[in-house]
Amino acid sequence: MDDQNKNLILATALSFLVILGWFLLFPPEQQAQDPSEPEIQSAETSEAVRAPDGSAAETSGTAGGATPVADAPRIAIDTPSLEGSISLVGGRIDTLELKTYRETLDPDSPPVRLLSPAGGDDPYYAMFGWAPGGSLDFADVPGADTEWQVVQENADSDPVLTPASPVTLTWENADGLVFRRQISIDEDYMFRVTQEVDNTSGETIRLAPYGVVVREGEPQTTGFFILHEGVVRMSDGELQEVDYDDMPELEADDRWGPSADVTSVAENGWVGFTDKYWMTTLIPEPGQSFTSVVQYVAARDVYQTEARLPTMDVAAGETAATTTLMFAGAKEWETIRHYQNDTGIAGFVDSIDWGMFFFLTKPIFAILHWLNGFLGNMGWSIITLTLMIKAILFPLAYKSYVSMAKMKELQPEMEKIKERSGDDRMKLQQEMMALYKKEKVNPASGCLPLLLQIPIFFSLYKVIFVTIELRHAPWIGWIRDLSAPDPTSVLNLFGLLPYAAPSPESFLAILSLGVLPILLGVSMWLQQKLNPAPQDPTQAMVFAWMPWVFMFMLGRFASGLVLYWIANNTITFSQQYLIMRSQGYKPDVFGNIRRSFSRKKKAEKE
Template sequence: MDSQRNILLIALLFVSFLLFQQWNMDSNPQPQGQGVAQQANISGDVPSHSGDGQPITDQSSSNNLITINTDVLALTVDTLGGDIIEAKLLAYDNELDSTDPFVLLKNIPNHVYTAQSGLIGANGIDSTAGRAQLTASADSFTLAEGLKELHVPLTYQKDGISYTKTFVLERGSYAVNVDYTVDNQSDKPASVQMYAQLKQNLMDDGSSLTMPTYRGGAYSADDVKYKKYSFEDMQDKNLSLEIKEHGWAAMMQHYFVSAWIPRGEGTSQLYTLTNNGLGFIGVRLPVTTIAPGQQDTLKTTLWVGPKLQEQMEATAQNLNLTVDYGWLWFIASPLHSLLSFIEGLVGNWGVAIIILTFIVRGAMYPLTKAQYTSMAKMRMLQPKLQAMRERLGDDRQRMSQEMMELYKKEKVNPLGGCLPILLQMPIFIALYWALMESVELRHAPFFGWIHDLSAQDPYYVLPILMGATMFMIQKMSPSTVTDPMQQKIMTFMPVMFTFFFLFFPSGLVLYWLVSNIVTLIQQTLIYRALEKKGLHTK
């Protein structure tokens, strides 16, 4: 197999990969119940029940809002129920060169995305009839300079029971602890159950062929490390799973995620439901009974922020898996770590991508050398193979036997030219996901006109240069292809690749361009060495 056929193979594999990813996004199979977990029926009788047995999907709100600010988060909380109805990520701009921060949680007419939590059960203060109006000591709370933590309590009194909902935020952290302390000063036991859920409009995931991103639900439970559960899945069937040790319920989008993590002992319930065009995914903690004169605290954690792997992993087990590298995660994850390490040294993600490309292609140099050596040997055998075809005619069985004997005699592996390509493709696909999923590349500048490595090249310079280098590789690799149709396909291949890469993130195009340049250099050096050994490359 010669170099131009290898290019055709790369193209077919690459396009097949893109089509597979899009198909996987569109068809996303339904998760099955794990262990003792069973699917709830679609009637709406799901594990987010209030004391009267109905799910909490209350849409009411008040004008009594408070703000909570740290160095990385600006939260708006509605004191009716104590829900977080807005979350601004202060370290991330909304648009490139914008002075406005990125808003992850929001409560606007065309997009509702909020983090709700409360108490249900016999002595709960939330029900389908309404939410409790909590009281705050001020309208605004800010983490002061020099302090590491900020505590914001909201209080409520009912039937001799004091309820205190406390938000605990730490400097530099996107993990918000939300605790409910119940102080039972009545003469009867108090039974409560805490729930925490994410609410969002049912919407399209926003995926495309070149940008297969995902917006929707995801979860982790005892027997499931990480699983997506799309809005379409939620509409088809309500999810109901038990969490005995580790788990969380999340909503994801490109680069960002919010997730509720139950804390404490006992079995929690993970659920989904839909209502009035909204999708819900959440957790329900075990029922807690507080004796008269006693108090207890129910604890959860809300992650609301970017997909920062180390911080998420420290917050909850398997939460870092929301950085979805696909089935080649075992390659993509080390590549991302290496890329981050290089960027820490050079201070520029584009330069880091270039250095990473040289490292990856350098590591694969033995495969590349074996590929071109095999191709050179195959070219030398072409006259003998042609004479064999003319001599044996249509006798394919004898032709196959004599070809194998010739390969064995000349010590040539007929797959030696394409096998290295097949081994290199997983590297490229893994790096594709590493770059696609890295929030660090969002709005990261390179040089000149490239101000955002996560967006396409605005002037298409990199894709055009990539196509030109691909054309040069093709010209440097004279082909033995004689079929006119195959020749036309090979001629058109750089054009097709250029068209695809017009819409790819510029960071990925930069990798492919540099990879092509390295290929041209390696190809020249290898061909010269082979010609000195008497192996003709043309």
């Protein structure tokens, strides 16, 4: 076995094993709701709050005959990006849909729903309030079942929260404390909630403002190990991620009880829940200290995050106010980067799950995003990005292919060394190394370009899988979603036969190859034909099967990734062919193809 073939087999086998292990051990899971699981019935917040003096209490229920959340009067939310409502019971922001995103490619499919009220399906909502301290108790501050009033400037029309028209809620307790809450929103996904209290009670009061995001019941997730879904928070530059199934295992906290993770943030931070493409996050104003709380309330199967601001002492006759931001929307890179750079939300871009190869995924996506803005198509942007990557790696590729060409030229001399050495392996290695040194050939350089493709391959897969910009992004013709597998199928002759392709959950799905996976297999096969097949039967068999194994393995991967791999193979083939010809070695592609078929016929006859 010559060294060139050894290196090529080593590199190809390593790529194969890594991708095969990833694909087989950690396939994407389609998690469905268990029909036997009881539906969560709740008409209240499961907000667990702690008073500033350290006492604990849990507000819950629609006590005292309060209006149920589902039937409560509401204030509509209407922006270019969002549509929803705010419940006047508790002042919850609890109904929110994303206008510009649909559940499926069908333009008539419903918009993506982000927040849902308590008492319905998958309750997910945000609340703001004051935790009492000192002489105050929970009846003295607005809580989960407080019925707020709207301050209306125009009595002839219902108030609507828009970017141009904030809304103000008010509530007064029996002792002369007047609470006001002004809610405003921009044209994207950022709410601004300003809470204010007027102390006309005649004595100093003590209380702490907070915001809380609540999810009742464990949310349905994608369930793929390369993607984090759950709590995401930043605390003075330190990013933390907590999966939903890890929250019940959180250690107990003296003040917050079991299953709580409490962190003190000195200046900059945020905390909330992230899904694959969507996120709801509480953000105290930059420079504001606060307590960041991640908590699981087992009694109600509730997951929640809280941003508790420092306790305030408000003297009689004084007014205190505080502002908290809340992001609720799509994790668009440009939008989130704007909030980070222009609003001062530290590390907000890291709310996107860039993964362990963040030093590659971030620049890869930034370039891809720029190319898409220039070309207007993510598919062509992926192909252009592939060209750029190959251009960057060209010096190494050139050196590699020159070395391969020289190895071909040295083949007769290497055969002579093998004949002279006989069974003396030590002598064989010494003479081979001397020959390599004399001719300035590095036998290991042949596999380096392929090995470097592995982290790039994984990074691009991560980018395609997690970034919303690739979601439902079309390329050409039948490829309408580069984040999804090729929808065509060889089993129905690519749509010519009158029946649908197998569903992704079907066992036959792996055989349901589309056009792109087939082109991938062909491109790998042609790349092999730049060199004659190895004389060793085992090597020849490995080489013969490798393209088609990869074709089936990657067939159910995102179309964008398969497109990248096809473009990469095509460019690599062209580079290798031209460089090897420039060094005097002329690859006989068509001859190698003919010989591979002739060898098969000969083997069949034998």
